Amino acid sequence: MNQSLTNLAERLDSLYEFDREPVREQSLLGWRKFAAMFAGEHIAATEFVIGALFVIHGVSARNLILGLFLGNVLAVLSYAFICAPIATRTRLTLYWYFRKIGGPGLSVLYNTANAILFCIVAGAMISVSATSVGMAFAVKTPTLKDLYPNSVGWVVVTLCVGMVVTIVAMLGFEKLSEFSQVCSPWLVTVFFAGALALLPTFGRTDSVSDVWQIATTRIWTGVPTPGQEEYTLWHITFFAWFANLSVHVGLSDMALLRYAKKWTYGFFSATGMFLGHFLAWMCSGIMVAAVGREMNPGLMAYTAAGFAGATAVVIAGWTSANPNLYRAGLALQTITPNWKRWKITLAAGLVTSVLACFPLFFMHLLDFAALYGLILTPVGAIVFAEHWIFPRLHWTSCWAEKRNLFFNWPALLSWILSLTAVFLLPIHLFFKALPGYFIAVVCYLGLSYLWGAASESQNRRPASASDRY
Numbered sequence: 001m002n003q004s005l006t007n008l009a010e011r012l013d014s015l016y017e018f019d020r021e022p023v024r025e026q027s028l029l030g031w032r033k034f035a036a037m038f039a040g041e042h043i044a045a046t047e048f049v050i051g052a053l054f055v056i057h058g059v060s061a062r063n064l065i066l067g068l069f070l071g072n073v074l075a076v077l078s079y080a081f082i083c084a085p086i087a088t089r090t091r092l093t094l095y096w097y098f099r100k101i102g103g104p105g106l107s108v109l110y111n112t113a114n115a116i117l118f119c120i121v122a123g124a125m126i127s128v129s130a131t132s133v134g135m136a137f138a139v140k141t142p143t144l145k146d147l148y149p150n151s152v153g154w155v156v157v158t159l160c161v162g163m164v165v166t167i168v169a170m171l172g173f174e175k176l177s178e179f180s181q182v183c184s185p186w187l188v189t190v191f192f193a194g195a196l197a198l199l200p201t202f203g204r205t206d207s208v209s210d211v212w213q214i215a216t217t218r219i220w221t222g223v224p225t226p227g228q229e230e231y232t233l234w235h236i237t238f239f240a241w242f243a244n245l246s247v248h249v250g251l252s253d254m255a256l257l258r259y260a261k262k263w264t265y266g267f268f269s270a271t272g273m274f275l276g277h278f279l280a281w282m283c284s285g286i287m288v289a290a291v292g293r294e295m296n297p298g299l300m301a302y303t304a305a306g307f308a309g310a311t312a313v314v315i316a317g318w319t320s321a322n323p324n325l326y327r328a329g330l331a332l333q334t335i336t337p338n339w340k341r342w343k344i345t346l347a348a349g350l351v352t353s354v355l356a357c358f359p360l361f362f363m364h365l366l367d368f369a370a371l372y373g374l375i376l377t378p379v380g381a382i383v384f385a386e387h388w389i390f391p392r393l394h395w396t397s398c399w400a401e402k403r404n405l406f407f408n409w410p411a412l413l414s415w416i417l418s419l420t421a422v423f424l425l426p427i428h429l430f431f432k433a434l435p436g437y438f439i440a441v442v443c444y445l446g447l448s449y450l451w452g453a454a455s456e457s458q459n460r461r462p463a464s465a466s467d468r469y
Helices: 001-012 031-042 047-057 062-091 094-137 151-171 171-204 209-219 233-242 262-291 295-334 341-358 364-390 409-424 435-450
Strands: none
Touching: 001 171, 001 364, 001 435, 031 062, 031 171, 031 262, 031 295, 047 151, 047 262, 047 295, 047 364, 062 209, 062 233, 062 262, 062 364, 094 151, 094 364, 151 341, 171 209, 171 262, 209 409, 233 341, 233 364, 262 295, 295 341, 341 409, 341 435, 364 409, 364 435, 409 435
């Protein structure tokens, strides 16, 4: 047994993921991997929750469709023009690149916060999968008002689901993309077929006008569930754009896109945005309306598509939780240099599985998704400023590393000042991130100038990762 465990550890140690150096040319991947990865991650278990919460918050059908279209177009453009170009130029994870910009001390703070928040997101996805697995064992599922585990059965099922997710995440990026390639087409089919099967339960569907009447009067009525805030067109637009704020504008998906052969692969995020964050959100809205607005993803999917629907909830949870655990492992890798990535991912998976037992994370997913993006995005603004604006001002990029600084104080102060400013703004949580991003850029440019970044001028911008590193 000991020899078997030793052999397994050695095999896992050999899964090298370019944790601290640029990805090599021969390891770059084609577009199909990214189309599948984006689809697999964003046609996810959380889509059962998010689309359902739009119904509960009383979004009208017209505002939903227009808001989702606008928001998802902006999200795709953010992937393609902000995240992907930096990822393919540096070939580094954000976590290691930010170490060069922020210094080791600030990197520890950021990567720890990043890992914790990604573990919570992955935990929410595991919780959603557990609602479906729990149905098979008659486990009592938490309700919209529950904040803590409500039964021993729920805890056991959730921990088991969490361990399956952790094992897949430990295998690395290529295995994640292969898993998504297999699952994504089937998940789209189940979402669409399940919603389509439920439409006749609301009334006649003989024409487009019949379907539109059902949508406006029975599903997205514009009337929130008692006790819930009503969402407008702009709530939907900004949520759709910023649902993945930390990974596109905030640059965490550099961890995935550093493997892309071209920066234009960022446009393949459309497979996730429009199949997941448009189609799947609408389908889950139909499902929750069909079960009387009861927030139970397993019940919703089973009512819509039977055993296939319940299975889809489980698989969707895995395909979305896996990349988040992978990111968490990479973030922690930069502050635990003597640990192999799979060991870090295992530790993060154990923590995530425990967090998944608490339903407060997935029952309040809209607010949490907005909050974690808001917290992490100022770092993306700082990296953007160093990578693109500093060279155009003829300032030195990665000047903190060149000065051997433990802390980049302008970066830390910009992060703190931008968060303080946006939390004081008297606007809805969904709208705070956009001004926060620009505040962080302005603060960082001003403070870096005062700290002397401009004094170490350089006359050219590196053309490639090899030039810079």
